[in-house]
Amino acid sequence: MRKLLVALMLIVFNVCIVAPVFASDEYDIKDIAENRDVKMQKMITRVGFKILNANKLDKRVVFNYNTNKVVNAFALYNDKSVNVYKGLLSYCDSENEIAAVIAHEIAHQLDYYEGYSQAIAMTFMPKKYEYKADQIGVDLMVNAGYNPVAMIVVYNKSMGHLGPVTEFFATHPNGSKRMMRVYEHIYVKYPRYLVSNEYKNNMYYQNFLLTSAKNRKKLEAKLNNKDAGFVEVKYE
């Protein structure tokens, strides 16, 4: 009986004390630091907090990296978190482009902080709030020292051109329209980024210029007609 008790105590001792000690050896901190996903999590958190602090936003937001390969990022109302999927990050070539994704989601969180009624409005008319988040996202990027043209670049790579019927039923607006709204916002408020454009030779920005020629003519016509006041251009 005594032998059995001693054996039992030894097993308990082994499980409780010895096992965790050995287990901890399996997780070398250096290995963790070198893990790519951990690096991405750190990157997203750093960019997110840089935007929050530079804009002096007094709202708490946390940033999560999700290893799912879905091409998406979203802001969650419940815990005020911003979640970015690995699939979307594979479209980002620079910190500016990651900042564009995160700034857009932070803008959504600012709306969520307005309260539950605002969240309901966002559910009913998501397209309006997507445009709004794009515009505020540009402002947040500029204040944090990022180049807002990166938002156009990352959108051009990741968002498709929806047909009218598909767009009507979609929760998000047409990618082409969103890029033009962002372009218009930068043109009106931060023209210096377009005048000395560090993305001018970027292949994806070149493609945007190629595909948005018609829309940019519409914008020019609007800006030439100064008496018209606030008119939303119907981009294609």
Next chain:
Amino acid sequence: MKKFLSLFLTFIFLGSSFACMQTRAGEVIVDEFVERTLKGNAAQYAERAPVYISPEELLSTKSKKFHEGKIINFFVAEDYYIGDKLEFAKGTPVIGRVELISKNDIMGVPADLIISNFLIKNGNKTVKLEGSISRIGANRAVWVGPTGYVLGVITLGVGCSVWLIRGGHAKIKPGELYAVVYSK
């Protein structure tokens, strides 16, 4: 000598890179509470009283006059003192810029209006006032959406017509006071 020179240049390079990072990320946020109460810098970090400003005319997202980037005229609504010195007299002009207009929509979704980047003349200098005015119209989405669904179940078609109700326009009225901060 060469080693010393390369070390010196490395320090300068690192120092300048760090300085650039600091300016890009924005200024360092100071714990003013600790500065005031523990470090004895009460005068330097005294809580700044806000400057109250008011618009000269009614600003509404309903009006087509307003567009993003438009300069809006405000004025200082109350005399602003720092200590005994009158810094801004009542009526001093202030300009602000329309940062965002997002129109109201069906389903009771309200309009949004943000005005920021306030500038005021202080002697010969133009200085920035920190803060922004953010206005949201009447949010009717809370009852328009559910009412539409309920009526839609009872009488087909009526529900859809309820959904056409729009949210309110965002307005900033003359006489209303808005607080912005003057950092000298």
